Structure formats: C-alpha cells, structure tokens
Amino acid sequence: MQRIGSLPSDDSSPGWFHTSRLRQPRPPLIGDAQAPWVVIGGGFTGLAAARQLALNFPNDTVILVEAQQVGFGTSGRNAGFLIDVPHDIGAPDYIGDQANAKNILALNQRGQHILRDLVEQHNIVDAQLRHSGKYQAAIEDKGIAVLNAYRGGLEKLGEKVQLIEGDELKEHIGTSFYRKALFTPGTMLVQPSALVKGLADSLPENVKLYEDTPITAVDYGQKTTLHHPTGRIIADKLILANNAFGQYFGFLQGRMLPIFTYGSLTRPLTAAEQASIGGKDFWGVIPADPFGSTLRRTHDNRILVRNSFSFNPDGRHKPGYTDKVRQSHRLSFERRFPTLTNVEFEHTWGGGLAMTRNGQGFFGQLRENVYGALGCNGLGTVRGTATGTLLANMLAGKNESLTEFLLAAPKPNWNPPEPALSIGVNFTLRTGQARAGLEA
Incomplete structure (x- = not known):
C-alpha cells in the first residue's frame, strides 16, 4: 500500500468561487464502490476525461473523485483565460519550431471548442x-521587445495580431499605464469557477461524482484499490488528472514543480468609478514579462489583479501568505488605476500550477491499467480539457493526430534534489519578480 x-x-478565500453561483456539492463517498473507470481530480482535465469516458462507454459507470469541492481548487483559481496561441518564452520569436507550434495551437483550440x-x-x-x-501589454523597453518578437512569430504562424499603442490602448482597457499591447483575438475569457461548477452539474x-473525498492510500495490481476516509474504491482502470498530486500516487516523482x-x-465598481476609467466593459491583459501582473475586468465590473509567486513543494497553500501578497496587488492596481484608490479588494487567494522544468506535461500510460494527463504548466483550462478528452478517446481506441503528438512529446525533466531544488526555485522566483520592474 502506498500512502498519499x-x-x-487551498485557502478559504477564492474570489471566483465566492462570486459565482452557489452550488450544492455532491456528497462524499461513504463506504465502498467499484467501477470500470475511476478518475482522480475534479478540475478541467478530470471533468473532461470523465465526460468523454462516459460518452465513449455509455453502459459503464465512471467514478470521478474530487478531494475538495468542484470549483474551489486550482481550476477555479486561475485568471480565466482560454488562450489559443502558443507562447514559447525560450524561442527568440516566442513560437519556435513551426510544426510543434501548429500542434500546440490545434491542441489549445481543441480545448477552447470543447468548452x-x-x-x-x-x-x-x-x-x-x-x-x-487578450491584450499582452508592456511598459518597459524589454517588454516592448517581447511584443515585437512575438508579433513576428505569430504572423509566421498565420495568426491575426494587432499592435495597439498606449494612447489608443486606454480606450480598450481603461488605463494609460501601458505603452503598447499585442492584441490576439482568439482568446476566450470566462469566470473559471462558474465554468467548472457548470461542467460538473452537466456530466x-x-x-458518479464524489466531492470532499480525498484518497489517502492506493494499492496497485490488476485492479487498483483506492482508500478514502470511510472505505475503498476498486477501479478496473484508473485515470490520474490531479496534476502535481500525481506525484503522491507514485508517478513523475521529482519531475513537477508546484508553483502558486x-x-x-x-x-464591483460603481457607475461613477466605471466612468472614471472608461474602456470596454470586459477584457483581459497578460504581461509581456512572465513575472508581471495579469488583469481582468469582469462581467460584474470587478477588477482582478494577479501576480506574485511561491514554491509550495507539497502542493498546499501556505497559511497567511495571501496577507503578504495583497500589498503587492494593491500597488499594481493603484499604478494602473489611480482614480480607483478607494476601491478595496474583497477577495485574495492563491492557486497552484503544476509546472515542469522543460514545460512538458505527461500524457499516456503510467503503468498497467493506470493512465494520466498531468503537468499542464499553467494552461489547465484549455490544455487540461483537450488532454482529458483525448486520453478518454485513446482508451476507447479513438486515436488521432493530436494523440500521437502528445504521446511522442518529451516527458517532464527531472528536478535537482533538495535542498538545491528549493534554493534554486525560490531564487528564480525572487529575482524574476524583482526584474519585472513596472510590469509587476
């Protein structure tokens, strides 16, 4: 038996969760259960895998297990961008190999279209x-250089892009803070917690969805036995869709980095406050610098500010950390919207990302009768939806070109051992945030 x-x-204050529709969660599993298919993780990947398995095998029961409530965890804590275009920060033009980039574009668009x-x-x-x-915006020269390079890469890929200068940009996003932005029209914006709640309620x-049902131990064999607080689940086939927590099930250990x-x-802004900034009533901005601030104006006229990072090796929130980052959010917000200094934050929260050193996830078979789609590298909304669906199709014998692309892709790299890992990651996060400058 392997204990988890x-x-x-996660912390108790996720804004998307608390400002979305109040939903009655499905009750936890009490006692034992058995099914041909069991999926661990009720986020975008797990919901997609469970849905597609149920459609592919309509006479089979599919058990979906979520340790918390659907919409409360990572899938309800992101910035709500469903991004289509690739963005390889290791390539001079942010696109890199054209064939690889076209597959990533197709994969992201597949996730978008499913949702x-x-x-x-x-x-x-x-x-x-x-x-x-989406608007990818810059204030400093190095950020402008990123936008220019990325524009060239996207045009080589045949994607529509538009560079918008700062004076005109204010008419779009209500702030004159930025000098320039690269607009790509293919991104969709959502209220992420409301979306996953709706996906769960339409399975x-x-x-059979069981929430608040953490898996505490696992036995592997011809069938997999999963232990939870009041019983067991026996799975003919197990699908792991729990990102960084897949490591605690014995797979990809030392290959993922839980970054929060x-x-x-x-x-919500008052009518007078909305008039003071102008701009469109619904938009999203991502930073040219990866350590900069992401911004959203939401359907209910709130402003989201997202920045600051921490390395949480166990994948769990750090108590009290949201109090530390709120000051950084405040500074970023008031720089961009100086007329809104009296607008307070109602919610501050953290959310985990399953990052890998080479930016690669895992897709496919982990051992006999155990499969996984893990390591979304911050693109869980679209990538998780697409890979969860493709994995379920693969298990039904429905392979396609994107499946072959994922199976042939490099696997996540090994991480250095501790304590070198924590020292290195924390140094990278600190220096990256410091170098972001005004982009933060």
Whole structure:
C-alpha cells in the first residue's frame, strides 16, 4: 500500500468561487464502490476525461473523485483565460519550431471548442464565456521587445495580431499605464469557477461524482484499490488528472514543480468609478514579462489583479501568505488605476500550477491499467480539457493526430534534489519578480 503523503488544501478565500453561483456539492463517498473507470481530480482535465469516458462507454459507470469541492481548487483559481496561441518564452520569436507550434495551437483550440460547445449545449450562462481576445501589454523597453518578437512569430504562424499603442490602448482597457499591447483575438475569457461548477452539474448520468473525498492510500495490481476516509474504491482502470498530486500516487516523482500564484478581486465598481476609467466593459491583459501582473475586468465590473509567486513543494497553500501578497496587488492596481484608490479588494487567494522544468506535461500510460494527463504548466483550462478528452478517446481506441503528438512529446525533466531544488526555485522566483520592474 502506498500512502498519499499530501492532500489538496487551498485557502478559504477564492474570489471566483465566492462570486459565482452557489452550488450544492455532491456528497462524499461513504463506504465502498467499484467501477470500470475511476478518475482522480475534479478540475478541467478530470471533468473532461470523465465526460468523454462516459460518452465513449455509455453502459459503464465512471467514478470521478474530487478531494475538495468542484470549483474551489486550482481550476477555479486561475485568471480565466482560454488562450489559443502558443507562447514559447525560450524561442527568440516566442513560437519556435513551426510544426510543434501548429500542434500546440490545434491542441489549445481543441480545448477552447470543447468548452464553448459545452457552455452552449448546457446553457452554462454564469460562466460568462466571451470571445474577447487578450491584450499582452508592456511598459518597459524589454517588454516592448517581447511584443515585437512575438508579433513576428505569430504572423509566421498565420495568426491575426494587432499592435495597439498606449494612447489608443486606454480606450480598450481603461488605463494609460501601458505603452503598447499585442492584441490576439482568439482568446476566450470566462469566470473559471462558474465554468467548472457548470461542467460538473452537466456530466452524463453514468458519471458518479464524489466531492470532499480525498484518497489517502492506493494499492496497485490488476485492479487498483483506492482508500478514502470511510472505505475503498476498486477501479478496473484508473485515470490520474490531479496534476502535481500525481506525484503522491507514485508517478513523475521529482519531475513537477508546484508553483502558486495569487489573485485579488475588487468589489464591483460603481457607475461613477466605471466612468472614471472608461474602456470596454470586459477584457483581459497578460504581461509581456512572465513575472508581471495579469488583469481582468469582469462581467460584474470587478477588477482582478494577479501576480506574485511561491514554491509550495507539497502542493498546499501556505497559511497567511495571501496577507503578504495583497500589498503587492494593491500597488499594481493603484499604478494602473489611480482614480480607483478607494476601491478595496474583497477577495485574495492563491492557486497552484503544476509546472515542469522543460514545460512538458505527461500524457499516456503510467503503468498497467493506470493512465494520466498531468503537468499542464499553467494552461489547465484549455490544455487540461483537450488532454482529458483525448486520453478518454485513446482508451476507447479513438486515436488521432493530436494523440500521437502528445504521446511522442518529451516527458517532464527531472528536478535537482533538495535542498538545491528549493534554493534554486525560490531564487528564480525572487529575482524574476524583482526584474519585472513596472510590469509587476
């Protein structure tokens, strides 16, 4: 028996969760259960895998297990961008190999289209999914250089892009803080917690979802036995869709980096406050510097600020850390919106990312009758949705070109041992945030 050494534990103040539709969670599993298919993780990847397995095997029961409540964990804590275009910061033009970039574009768009179709099919209106595009904005010279390089790379890929100068940009996003932005029209914006709640409530009838059901130990064999606080689940086939926590199930150990990033959400702006900034009523900005600030103006006229990072090796939140980052959020917010200094934050929270040193995730078979789609590297909304769906199709014998691309991709690199790992990652995070300058 392998005991699970760390269980998901997030802070209690995720803004997207608390400002979305109040939902009655499915009850935890009491006692024993058995099914041909068991999926661990109720985020974007797990929801997609469970849904597609249920559609591919309509006579089979699919058990989906979530340690917390759906929408409360990582999938409900991101910035709500469904990004289509690739962004390889290791390549001079941020695109790199054209064939690889085209596959990544197709994979991201696959995730987008799946989510868009489900929102329409199941009328998940509170997800607020809008095809708004995204602005990648810069204030410093190095950020402008990134935008120029990225523009060239995207044009080589045949993607539509538009460079918007600072004076005109204020008419779009209501702030004159930035000098320039690269607008890409293919991105969709959502209320992420509302979206995953809606996805969970629209699962096929042959999916049994158990929330607040942490897995505490696992026995592998011809069938897999999963232990939870009041019993066992026996799986003919197990699918791991729990990102960094897959390490505690015995796979990809020492290959993933649980990085947390942090967001704050204001109260709704008054009509006078909205008029003071102008701009569109719904938009999203990502920074030219990866350590800079992400911004959103939401459907209910709040402003999201997201920046600051921490390395949490056990994948769990650090108590009290949100108090430390709120000051950084405040400074970033007031730099961009000096007329809104009296607008307070209602929520500040952290959320985990399963990063890898080479930016590669894992897709495929982990051992006999155990499969995984793990390590989304910050693109869990679209990448997780696509890989969860493709994995379920692969298990039904429905291979396609994107499946072959994922199976042939490099696997996540090994990390250095501790304490060198923590020293190195923490140094990288500190220096990266310091060098972000005004982009932060």
